[in-house]
Structures are given as C-alpha cells and as structure tokens.
Amino acid sequence: MNFWEFVLHYLSSERFVTAAGMTLLISLCSLAGGMLAGLVVALLQEVRFLPARILAVFYLWIFRGTPVMFQLIFAFNVLPSFGIVLSGFACAVLALSLNEGAYMAEIMRSGIRAVGAGQRQAARALGMRDMQLMRWVVLPQAMRIIVPPIGNQFIGMLKLSAIVSVIAVEELLLVANQAASSNFRYLEALSAAGIYYLAMTTVFMVLQALLEATLRRRGRPMQGGLLGRFLSATADGARVR
Amino acid sequence: MSDAPLLEVAGLYKSYGAVPVLRGVDLHVGRGECLCIVGPSGSGKSTLLRCLNVLEPIENGRILFEGRDIARSTRREAPEIRRRIGMVFQNFELFRHLSALDNIVLAPQRVKGESLARARERARALLDKVHLPDKADAFPDELSGGQQQRVAIARALAMDPALMLYDEPTSALDPETVGEVLQVMQELAEEGMTSLVVTHEMGFARRAADRVVFMDDGSVVFAAPPETFFGRGADIPDRLTRFLSHLSH
Ligand SMILES: Nc1ncnc2c1ncn2[C@@H]1O[C@H](COP(=O)(O)OP(=O)(O)O)[C@@H](O)[C@H]1O
Ligand SMILES: [Mg+2]
Numbered sequence: 001m002n003f004w005e006f007v008l009h010y011l012s013s014e015r016f017v018t019a020a021g022m023t024l025l026i027s028l029c030s031l032a033g034g035m036l037a038g039l040v041v042a043l044l045q046e047v048r049f050l051p052a053r054i055l056a057v058f059y060l061w062i063f064r065g066t067p068v069m070f071q072l073i074f075a076f077n078v079l080p081s082f083g084i085v086l087s088g089f090a091c092a093v094l095a096l097s098l099n100e101g102a103y104m105a106e107i108m109r110s111g112i113r114a115v116g117a118g119q120r121q122a123a124r125a126l127g128m129r130d131m132q133l134m135r136w137v138v139l140p141q142a143m144r145i146i147v148p149p150i151g152n153q154f155i156g157m158l159k160l161s162a163i164v165s166v167i168a169v170e171e172l173l174l175v176a177n178q179a180a181s182s183n184f185r186y187l188e189a190l191s192a193a194g195i196y197y198l199a200m201t202t203v204f205m206v207l208q209a210l211l212e213a214t215l216r217r218r219g220r221p222m223q224g225g226l227l228g229r230f231l232s233a234t235a236d237g238a239r240v241r
Numbered sequence: 242m243s244d245a246p247l248l249e250v251a252g253l254y255k256s257y258g259a260v261p262v263l264r265g266v267d268l269h270v271g272r273g274e275c276l277c278i279v280g281p282s283g284s285g286k287s288t289l290l291r292c293l294n295v296l297e298p299i300e301n302g303r304i305l306f307e308g309r310d311i312a313r314s315t316r317r318e319a320p321e322i323r324r325r326i327g328m329v330f331q332n333f334e335l336f337r338h339l340s341a342l343d344n345i346v347l348a349p350q351r352v353k354g355e356s357l358a359r360a361r362e363r364a365r366a367l368l369d370k371v372h373l374p375d376k377a378d379a380f381p382d383e384l385s386g387g388q389q390q391r392v393a394i395a396r397a398l399a400m401d402p403a404l405m406l407y408d409e410p411t412s413a414l415d416p417e418t419v420g421e422v423l424q425v426m427q428e429l430a431e432e433g434m435t436s437l438v439v440t441h442e443m444g445f446a447r448r449a450a451d452r453v454v455f456m457d458d459g460s461v462v463f464a465a466p467p468e469t470f471f472g473r474g475a476d477i478p479d480r481l482t483r484f485l486s487h488l489s490h
Contacts, residue, residue, distance in 0.1 A: 122334035124320070144338070
C-alpha cells in the first residue's frame with residue numbers, strides 16, 4: 001500500500017471512525033457542560049448574596065489556576081478514592097466541562113454586562129422580578145453577543161479533547177497513535193487523524209458563520225424543530241446595534 | 242377614600258452618599274390629573290420619578306400610592322407596585338431583541354400571566370392608540386425615535402397602570418417627531434390617565450397640564466395651574482421667573 005492507500009484505510013477503518021465520533025461527542029458534551037457551568041457561575045457573580053459570589057470566585061480560582069491536564073488526572077485518579085468511580089468518558093467530560101466553564105463564565109458575563117442598565121431598569125419598571133428580567137430581557141440579548149466567542153471555544157474544545165488520551169479514552173489521537181505504533185506508519189495514521197480534526201473544525205467554522213449570518217438577519221428564522229427554535233430564540237434575542 | 246389623591250408625597254428625602262438630591266419633596270397627584278414637573282437639570286426630577294416607582298430607596302418621607310405607603314416596600318413588594326405605575330424613559334429603552342408588538346406583549350404575558358392571544362390582541366389595540374397600527378412587526382432600530390417612544394408608551398400602558406410617569410420623554414427626539422409623542426400623551430391625559438410628566442416642553446405644560454410644578458435644588462418650589470404658573474402674578478418666585486426666561490432665550 002502506498003501513502004494514500006494507508007491514509008484512506010485508516011480514515012475508513014471502524015476504529016478511526018469510532019474515535020472521531022468519540023472526539024466529537026466529548027467536545028459537544030463538554031461544550032454543553034461548560035456552557036451550563038459558565039452560565040451558573042456568571043449568574044452567581046451577578047447575585048447580591050455575597051457567599052454566592054465568593055463561591056464563583058473560588059471556582060474560577062481553582063479551574064483557571066491549575067492545568068486542565070491536572071484536573072483530568074485528578075478526576076480520573078483521585079475521585080475514586082472518595083468513592084466516586086466514573087468511566088473514562090465521564091471523567092473526560094466532567095473535567096473538560098468544569099474547565100471550560102471557568103472560561104465560558106467570562107464570556108457569558110461579558111454578554112450579560114453588555115445589556116445596559118437602561119434595559120434592566122425598563123424591565124424592572126414593568127414589574128419584572130430579577131429572574132424574569134434575566135430570562136426575558138438580559139439573556140436573550142446576551143445570547144447574540146456570545147455566539148461568536150462560543151463558536152471559537154468549541155473549535156478550541158475539539159482540539160483540547162486530544163488530551164483525554166492520557167486517561168486512555170479512545171479518542172482520535174490515542175487511536176491514531178496506537179495504530180501507528182503497531183506498524184510505525186506514523187505519517188499515515190497521524191495524517192488520517194489530522195484530516196478528521198480539520199474536517200470537524202472546518203464544518204464547525206462554517207456552521208458558526210451560518211449561525212452568525214442568521215443572527216444578523218432581520219426577522220424570525222424558521223420555526224418548528226429544535227434547531228429552528230434555537231435559531232429563532234437566539235436571533236430574537238440577538239439583535240444588537 | 243375615592244377623593245384622596247392617587248399619589249401623595251410628603252417630606253421625601255433622598256441622598257446619594259453625602260449629597261442630598263431630594264430635600265423634602267411634597268407633592269400630590271389626584272386621579273385623572275396631569276402634572277408637569279419642570280426645573281433646571283440636576284434639580285432631582287429623574288430621581289423623584291425613580292423613587293416614586295420604587296427603583297431607588299429613600300431615606301425619609303412618605304409616598305402614599307393608592308392609599309398605601311410604598312416608600313419602604315420590600316424587594317418582594319416592589320415589583321407589584323411597579324406593575325401599577327407605568328414609566329417612560331428619555332431613551333425609550335425598548336427591548337432591542339423584540340418587535341414592537343412583542344415589546345408590548347412581554348410584560349402582560351410573563352408578569353401578569355395573560356394568555357398570548359389576549360396579550361397580542363390588547364397590544365394591537367394599544368398600537369392603534371399610539372397611532373402605529375402598521376408597526377407591529379418592526380424592530381426598535383427600524384423605528385424613528387418618536388415611533389419608538391410611542392411604542393414605549395404602549396408598552397407601559399399594557400400593564401394597565403393607575404399612574405404614568407414620563408421622564409423627559411421628548412428630550413432625545415428629533416424636533417420633527419416631538420409633536421407626535423406629545424400628542425399621544427395629551428390624548429391619554431384627556432382620557433383620564435393620571436400622568437406625571439417631567440418635561441422642558443412648556444407648550445405641552447400649558448396645553449395639557451392641570452398643574453405645573455417647579456422643582457429646584459431637590460424640592461418643590463412652586464406649583465400652580467398653567468394660567469397662574471406662566472402668568473405674571475406677584476406670588477411667582479424669582480427662581481421660577483429666572484428659569485422660564487432662561488428657557489425662552
Ligand atoms: N445614581 C446616582 N448616583 C449619584 N448621584 C446621582 C445619581 N443619579 C443622580 N445623581 C445626582 O443627583 C442630582 C439630581 O439628578 P437628577 O435626578 O437626574 O436630576 P434631573 O433629572 O432634574 O436633571 C444630580 O446632581 C445628579 O448628579
Ligand atoms: Mg433627568
């Protein structure tokens with residue numbers, strides 16, 4: 001077999017396809033987890049209740065102040081001694097989510113802060129409570145502001161997910177490395193992995209561009225499906241000068 | 242009870258830190274009355290309106306609204322009071338992510354729990370009332386300032402307030418759209434909407450106000466019906482004469 005035949009062989013092998021799927025799944029789950037954690041931390045920072053803000057700062061201090069590799073290995077090796085035994089996949093998603101949350105919090109917070117005091121005052125003057133004001137006035141507008149940075153975070157996450165190979169989760173890089181070490185075809189195996197990474201990041205860059213274009217467009221995009229509802233919710237929430 | 246004023250403010254005192262902004266404001270507004278508040282910038286007019294809408298805590302004094310002292314309402318009670326008081330801001334502050342119709346629908350639907358269908362139907366009627374029947378689907382940045390302000394008025398009316406507060410509603414507008422907003426406000430006042438209007442539009446105060454109030458340096462200096470207020474009577478304070486002549490220059 002020549003170079004391209006090897007690469008094609010790897011690209012189409014079940015192990016590579018499964019591993020690429022694993023990389024994608026870990027990234028998607030961790031991004032979703034990270035957004036959730038980030039939103040919670042951002043909202044905690046907005047709260048008047050001091051202990052809530054202290055908790056948020058503590059979280060940020062821990063997760064920004066230690067390497068993500070450390071967090072991953074901690075989840076995998078230390079949690080079991082506290083009786084918490086998680087699969088490699090669950091550890092990967094847990095560590096990446098919590099780490100991502102620390103950065104997502106800042107993105108969410110800048111989006112929330114970008115909605116001016118006047119908008120909040122207007123909502124309050126209509127009799128909205130803090131939660132209603134957040135839900136119906138601030139978050140929908142913050143959403144538009146945070147879509148571009150969240151897209152960037154996702155592409156970063158696809159690449160970052162390679163580090164979960166250290167806890168033996170069968171993602172793309174680990175599988176490529178294993179395949180190559182059996183026959184020393186490093187160039188071919190890593191090329192196949194690289195092609196998968198590039199394909200996934202390219203698809204997401206295109207999706208991100210499409211989403212941003214939808215958000216810029218006036219009016220309501222399609223209704224109906226979950227994606228349509230998400231798009232229309234974000235687009236509704238998103239029209240900023 | 243029914244002839245008691247809708248709103249009665251007595252000895253209202255408020256400071257930001259060590260700086261007193263309202264130094265004992267006394268004011269009453271009867272049901273169906275239209276009051277205009279005029280006064281130099283920095284005299285505390287906006288602060289007064291925010292206090293009335295429980296958006297600011299106060300240090301001293303009473304605010305009786307519908308017979309109830311709202312000055313010391315808790316964080317839980319405040320939203321319920323604000324539902325009864327509509328507020329219109331200098332910069333409109335329409336929700337930028339929502340169409341004109343949805344701006345009006347939002348609070349009745351989410352705060353009052355009206356059904357969407359009913360809230361929409363009423364929102365359309367309110368758009369008619371502010372003479373914008375064909376702007377339901379327009380977004381705020383597609384509307385002129387005057388149109389945005391009229392939507393903002395409709396949005397406030399949608400909560401069925403007993404009192405409308407306007408804080409310099411035409412100060413941010415291009416001159417050619419000022420008239421349409423004042424027109425709507427005057428129509429509402431004539432229909433009996435109790436209104437408290439901070440404004441520099443003396444023409445509007447003359448036309449629409451039942452009484453005009455002059456505020457200076459954190460207190461009410463003078464209040465009278467427009468004929469007296471803009472007249473040359475002996476009891477007009479010097480400060481008011483100076484303020485009015487300053488405006489006309
Ligand atoms: N949030 C605030 N913090 C501190 N000072 C304020 C604040 N809001 C208003 N002030 C001060 O209070 C005074 C009255 O302001 P304001 O009520 O806006 O007056 P007006 O509306 O009559 O122009 C001004 O001196 C202003 O600087
Ligand atoms: Mg003012």
